[in-house]
Amino acid sequence: MLSVPEPRPVERLSRDRIVDAALAIADRDGLEGLSMRRLASELGTGAMSLYNYVPDKKALLDALVERVVGTVDLPVGVAPRQICQIWAHSVRTTICRHRAVIPVMMTTDRSILRSLAVVLFGALRDAGVGAGDAQAVVEVLARFEAGSVMLDADAAQRHESRRRRQDATFDLGVTALLDGLALQLTPDRNPNGSRQPE
Amino acid sequence: MLSVPEPRPVERLSRDRIVDAALAIADRDGLEGLSMRRLASELGTGAMSLYNYVPDKKALLDALVERVVGTVDLPVGVAPRQICQIWAHSVRTTICRHRAVIPVMMTTDRSILRSLAVVLFGALRDAGVGAGDAQAVVEVLARFEAGSVMLDADAAQRHESRRRRQDATFDLGVTALLDGLALQLTPDRNPNGSRQPE
């Protein structure tokens, strides 16, 4: 009788719980269904309580993107071309798991794509690619990557056939891009630069 | 004394005038500065008057994109590769003139990029490229195009040097993409398909 257990707000609020709930709403109802008030009510509090953990809605959205993207880790000891391919595919797969956050990533939090690109850049440098070439590959590939997740965003689940064609187009684009870049970059100076595959 | 000329609402409202004013606001204050109420007050009316010409805010935004993109016309009688290059550059130049609408184009009105792609597809077919190849080129190039305008959206005017590097990256990407696609598509079947340039 002394300590009355409240019925709903089971756990204490925390930044993690807030981001989790926000992602759940975004996945379920899309980005336009995610408001501070709705998020709060789903957590059993008033809207203003959120501001003890998040300075801003913009900051919340950025945290959402960071949660989704997390870390994309790349294998070591493989050829530069494989690194690029794996990066391209894993970034796409990761992002498409939570399609709702794509517009956020593209508009308010462009930095995250930068930081993903930095990961690729580091891996390429470690694999022996020259700084200039690595930079160029990363910049170009990031553009194709961004456009692909953007344009493939809607029909990801519905229409298996459509999704398959998008995957094929993506593969073709990555291959073509890497082939074409191999022709352009340091044509014969760098011995272990990014070359054709076979 | 009979007909008193109102001071502000000089011209009658029209869909064109509304879209013009909306674009002006978007260019000046960005997309978040564009609200139906503000747009209306800038035109000297109440918000609800706009709904006689536009069913929706979404429809207004779509009209905005259409106004910006307008028609991208392509030259006839040039090689497929040149058609692609000209398309890529003119679309980018056109879109970057009104950067505020890029998010709209990418999210609410993805159809417009489709219709731009259709223009390219038609031009390629007319130049003798096979349907499959033309389709593949268009799909891949559209993805690179979308990602490029997205990622280059912010620093377009400020920092001449940054803009120049973005232009160079874009050129490199287009060249690499077309080179790489030439290697992939109909390697030796189609006599006048998309081949290497020189």
Added chain:
DNA sequence: ACCTGAACACCGTTCAAGT
């Protein structure tokens, strides 16, 4: 110190009343 309701300054849009 931490928390949070009421209040403020906005939204897009419906709806009914004006001409």
Added chain:
DNA sequence: ACCTGAACACCGTTCAAGT
């Protein structure tokens, strides 16, 4: 018929009052 103000159902966030 065309137009449009008031009103509704929302926003994100400030601010002052609560513990």
